[in-house]
Amino acid sequence: MNVARPLAQLIGELERLPGVGPKSAQRLAYHVLRMTVEDVQRLSDALCQAKELLKLCEACQNVSAEPLCEICRDARRDPHIICVVSEPRDIAALERVNEFKGHYHVLHGLLSPMDGVGPEQLKMRELIERLRGEIHEVILATNPTLEGDATALYLAKLIKPIGIKVTRLAHGMPVGAELDYADSATLMSALQYRREM
Amino acid sequence: MHLDRLKLRDFRNFEALDLQLEPGFNLIVGKNAQGKTNLLEAIYFIGTGKRLRGMRDHEAIRQGASSAHIEVTLAEGRTSVSLDIFLSGRKSASINGQSLPKASDLLGRVPVVAFSASDLPILRGEPSERRAFLDLHLSQIYPRYLTQFSAYKQALAQRNSLLKLAQKEPVEASLFVPWEMTMSVSAEHISLHRERYLADLKPEIQARHAQLGSGESITLELESTLAGLDAAEIADRLAESRERDIQRGSTSLGPHRDEWILCIDQKDARRYGSQGQQRTAVIALKLAVFRFLEQSLGQSPVLLLDDIFSDLDHDRRQKLIEIVAQEAGQVVLTCTDAAQAGAELGSHARRIVIEQGKVSE
Ligand SMILES: [Zn+2]
Numbered sequence: 001m002n003v004a005r006p007l008a009q010l011i012g013e014l015e016r017l018p019g020v021g022p023k024s025a026q027r028l029a030y031h032v033l034r035m036t037v038e039d040v041q042r043l044s045d046a047l048c049q050a051k052e053l054l055k056l057c058e059a060c061q062n063v064s065a066e067p068l069c070e071i072c073r074d075a076r077r078d079p080h081i082i083c084v085v086s087e088p089r090d091i092a093a094l095e096r097v098n099e100f101k102g103h104y105h106v107l108h109g110l111l112s113p114m115d116g117v118g119p120e121q122l123k124m125r126e127l128i129e130r131l132r133g134e135i136h137e138v139i140l141a142t143n144p145t146l147e148g149d150a151t152a153l154y155l156a157k158l159i160k161p162i163g164i165k166v167t168r169l170a171h172g173m174p175v176g177a178e179l180d181y182a183d184s185a186t187l188m189s190a191l192q193y194r195r196e197m
Numbered sequence: 198m199h200l201d202r203l204k205l206r207d208f209r210n211f212e213a214l215d216l217q218l219e220p221g222f223n224l225i226v227g228k229n230a231q232g233k234t235n236l237l238e239a240i241y242f243i244g245t246g247k248r249l250r251g252m253r254d255h256e257a258i259r260q261g262a263s264s265a266h267i268e269v270t271l272a273e274g275r276t277s278v279s280l281d282i283f284l285s286g287r288k289s290a291s292i293n294g295q296s297l298p299k300a301s302d303l304l305g306r307v308p309v310v311a312f313s314a315s316d317l318p319i320l321r322g323e324p325s326e327r328r329a330f331l332d333l334h335l336s337q338i339y340p341r342y343l344t345q346f347s348a349y350k351q352a353l354a355q356r357n358s359l360l361k362l363a364q365k366e367p368v369e370a371s372l373f374v375p376w377e378m379t380m381s382v383s384a385e386h387i388s389l390h391r392e393r394y395l396a397d398l399k400p401e402i403q404a405r406h407a408q409l410g411s412g413e414s415i416t417l418e419l420e421s422t423l424a425g426l427d428a429a430e431i432a433d434r435l436a437e438s439r440e441r442d443i444q445r446g447s448t449s450l451g452p453h454r455d456e457w458i459l460c461i462d463q464k465d466a467r468r469y470g471s472q473g474q475q476r477t478a479v480i481a482l483k484l485a486v487f488r489f490l491e492q493s494l495g496q497s498p499v500l501l502l503d504d505i506f507s508d509l510d511h512d513r514r515q516k517l518i519e520i521v522a523q524e525a526g527q528v529v530l531t532c533t534d535a536a537q538a539g540a541e542l543g544s545h546a547r548r549i550v551i552e553q554g555k556v557s558e
Binding site: 111112113114118119146147149150151153154157158 | 348351352354355356358359362371372374375376378379
């Protein structure tokens with residue numbers, strides 16, 4: 001196909017995004033061409049600003065515009081309990097349930113040697129660092145998949161010798177279910193009935 | 198259990214097919230390469246998710262089409278079960294129009310047992326083919342077997358990746374533990390089921406073998422690297438074998454290394470035994486599998502016979518036909534020549550003639 005170079009470039013960049021195939025990349029690109037200059041500017045500003053302004057929270061590694069995220073700054077929350085999740089979107093799922101009032105820690109992935117992910121590729125050192133403070137309980141809320149369970153088990157063996165209580169979300173959640181898709185009632189009972197590891 | 202109807206769209210050489218099936222015998226007659234085996238292939242595929250004769254998944258799709266559709270209606274409860282196969286290799290299954298989370302969830306819904314002229318690798322081929330045979334029939338009976346089996350395979354792949362990494366750089370032992378825990382729990386489950394299944398088949402295969410007119414004894418043995426161990430013991434063994442496994446770059450023990458052998462008169466049938474003996478043993482084995490599946494499910498599986506009569510001598514053919522005529526529920530069989538099926542089957546069967554991907558009755 002003979003496409004003008006800037007258009008081909010735009011399609012190429014869009015195609016690199018996850019879940020965007022050649023066809024949707026083309027459709028999006030033509031859509032951008034039909035947008036007003038102002039709208040395109042707004043979109044491109046939003047992209048750049050998100051990248052520029054958003055960093056990881058120094059404490060919990062969640063995405064944040066400030067050095068410390070809103071949750072870590074919230075004085076009403078209990079800083080002695082840390083709930084460990086795999087992705088930032090898992091925090092959103094747990095927050096919707098409105099049951100948990102402690103702090104979080106985002107690993108940004110799960111152990112998976114097949115994909116070259118070991119402890120160094122995850123925010124584990126940062127988690128262990130935080131445990132030097134006064135922490136009473138660590139809740140391991142990784143998904144109940146093979147990799148989620150393996151990561152939880154690895155962390156439990158690492159953390160328990162420090163003398164901190166380690167719990168895992170109760171398996172009210174169907175095996176293989178993701179936090180992100182679990183309904184609120186399931187999540188709430190999974191939190192209430194978490195078991196000690 | 199029987200199938201009322203088989204519908205195909207763009208499957209192999211069938212552009213569109215809507216075929217009514219008899220509860221009893223269905224005899225599909227056609228010259229070679231007209232598509233008669235493809236009908237069996239379709240039923241086998243929806244029953245097991247696997248191919249019958251070395252067909253690749255994407256070869257299921259008619260040339261020029263983007264997906265293939267197989268649909269069967271079960272007589273009981275008028276349940277319709279369908280499977281769509283896409284060029285990408287993706288499969289999607291549904292029951293009464295409700296799609297299932299995974300295509301493998303279909304397993305056990307349409308229980309089938311197939312006999313084909315290319316069954317001999319079960320005896321003579323690689324250990325992996327014998328394991329696949331066990332795993333298929335176990336998953337048809339116990340849905341949880343498949344879950345444990347997939348968990349095992351996934352954890353095994355993770356451990357193997359760690360072993361390879363450990364050849365290049367030091368890897369702390371605690372990183373192996375989580376994968377080995379999943380592996381040992383699943384391995385115990387898998388071994389137990391395989392062992393019990395072979396033990397259950399043993400008397401049955403012996404009886405069938407005798408029925409087919411063979412005087413020799415038949416035994417089935419599982420050769421396992423983990424025989425009789427429970428999950429905790431398996432975990433210990435895995436931990437002990439780490440050093441050795443790092444050197445070889447793969448896991449040296451576990452169900453993925455199991456082997457089972459069939460002995461005819463105490464002799465390993467992989468090496469000894471004539472082609473004729475092996476063929477009879479395989480048929481006895483399949484009949485035993487059929488009977489055990491029937492007992493476990495409380496209903497007769499669909500029996501698929503793919504052109505097996507031409508391979509058997511007259512006596513064995515007669516005996517097999519007798520057994521099938523007496524015991525099987527629904528049977529779909531292919532023949533190049535209707536006379537081969539014998540008068541017994543021929544007279545009761547509904548005859549379906551296939552020519553160039555079309556049915557002419
Ligand atoms: Zn934070």
